[in-house]
Amino acid sequence: MDTGISIDSLIARLRSIQKEAPGDRYSRRRLYDATQAMAAELEDPIDSIYRIGFAPLQLAMAKLGSNLGLFELLQTSRVPLKTDVLAEKTGVDFVLLRRILRYLASVGMIEETETDTFGASKLTSNLTNPQAKASLGWFLDLCAPALNKIPDFLAATNYHNPSDGLNSAFHMGHDTTEHPFAFIMKHPYHLENMNKWMSFQREGCNQWLDRFDFKAEVCHGGDVVPEEPLFVDIGGGIGHQCRLFQERLPDISGIGRIILQDQSHVLEQALPLPNAQKMSYDFWTPQPVKGARAYYMRGILHDWGDAQCVEIIRQIIPAMSTNSVLLVDEMVLPEARAHWLATHMDLAMLGLAAAMERTKRHWESLLDAAGMRILGIHEYNKEFGDSILVAVPKVIK
Numbered sequence: 001m002d003t004g005i006s007i008d009s010l011i012a013r014l015r016s017i018q019k020e021a022p023g024d025r026y027s028r029r030r031l032y033d034a035t036q037a038m039a040a041e042l043e044d045p046i047d048s049i050y051r052i053g054f055a056p057l058q059l060a061m062a063k064l065g066s067n068l069g070l071f072e073l074l075q076t077s078r079v080p081l082k083t084d085v086l087a088e089k090t091g092v093d094f095v096l097l098r099r100i101l102r103y104l105a106s107v108g109m110i111e112e113t114e115t116d117t118f119g120a121s122k123l124t125s126n127l128t129n130p131q132a133k134a135s136l137g138w139f140l141d142l143c144a145p146a147l148n149k150i151p152d153f154l155a156a157t158n159y160h161n162p163s164d165g166l167n168s169a170f171h172m173g174h175d176t177t178e179h180p181f182a183f184i185m186k187h188p189y190h191l192e193n194m195n196k197w198m199s200f201q202r203e204g205c206n207q208w209l210d211r212f213d214f215k216a217e218v219c220h221g222g223d224v225v226p227e228e229p230l231f232v233d234i235g236g237g238i239g240h241q242c243r244l245f246q247e248r249l250p251d252i253s254g255i256g257r258i259i260l261q262d263q264s265h266v267l268e269q270a271l272p273l274p275n276a277q278k279m280s281y282d283f284w285t286p287q288p289v290k291g292a293r294a295y296y297m298r299g300i301l302h303d304w305g306d307a308q309c310v311e312i313i314r315q316i317i318p319a320m321s322t323n324s325v326l327l328v329d330e331m332v333l334p335e336a337r338a339h340w341l342a343t344h345m346d347l348a349m350l351g352l353a354a355a356m357e358r359t360k361r362h363w364e365s366l367l368d369a370a371g372m373r374i375l376g377i378h379e380y381n382k383e384f385g386d387s388i389l390v391a392v393p394k395v396i397k
Ligand SMILES: C[S@@+](CC[C@H](N)C(=O)[O-])C[C@H]1O[C@@H](n2cnc3c(N)ncnc32)[C@H](O)[C@@H]1O
Pocket: 181, 234, 235, 236, 237, 238, 240, 261, 262, 263, 266, 281, 282, 283, 284, 297, 298, 299, 300, 303
């Protein structure tokens, strides 16, 4: 159908949208999602197969570009560089490098300014960031072998929802019997990549204390008793949330006790936290800190199947007093139309650890099975649905 509008003028209109893009992250994300949805509408069947089928190549080539230092070379050069100069700097065969550069330019990771001459694009700077580099290693070397095996693993297990962290697509892909956490701990390369990816993933996002009023919701206005356990971070890693708590709530942090719990080898790496106690603790055993105001867990329960989550929570309940709450800091998926970022995380959890992200209804039934009821859900990060679920025991003994 001839609409009388030329393709060139449509393309010019699309480009002008990008120039008008709003500065704030959430509005930009909405615009980005809309352009992706529109691009999908424009796809012919073969385009869909190209896009989906070649997705692994894009990750592999981004990692190769990163390994060769191509993105840094182009990003830090004041002028575009010729292929022969790049071949000399990287030590890669000229013909091979030309093919690599041609590919990277065709997908926008770098820019081809003229024949055999390449400069940095917007994506080049995104890929030069050290955390982005580590994330490519995380995805290609740790995640991809596991995620590639999801179809075979699910077929071999009769399409049951996996919940055994010792038997997942990860084990097929990495040919190991170890739990993914134990495996990662033994491989410093994967561990470093994972840590960088985890912090990169949350960069620029709201933190839970940006949206959750701890004093109002937990302390009911601020009646903190000196030396009372105030904030226990269970599986708190190296202490980022304890540090955030102290920074954001210096008045009550100086009164009640702050306790960071994790495995001893993790605590050895902990940040300096002058006013927090570091306590080696295994969350499969009874919680030793009694009557704390808040027992907090971030990114713990999404690592496990429902039965294991119930077991972890049941270790906390006997330690809780009438003043205690459990704060579960996790993604809450909407019942319908979950964002692609959230669904990717959910299936990555499936492939790696036979674990999952959960909807509000799922959280309600899981906490109910553990003997808890939810008092409130406070969303603090729209993109992923990251939320604080406040829960108390149904029965206090
Ligand atoms: C996904 S990380 C989350 C870390 C931290 N809460 C955060 O949000 O950054 C899971 C944490 O659980 C800890 N963990 C695993 N098994 C544990 C156990 N049995 N007892 C205590 N902590 C454990 C790990 O050491 C790791 O720090």
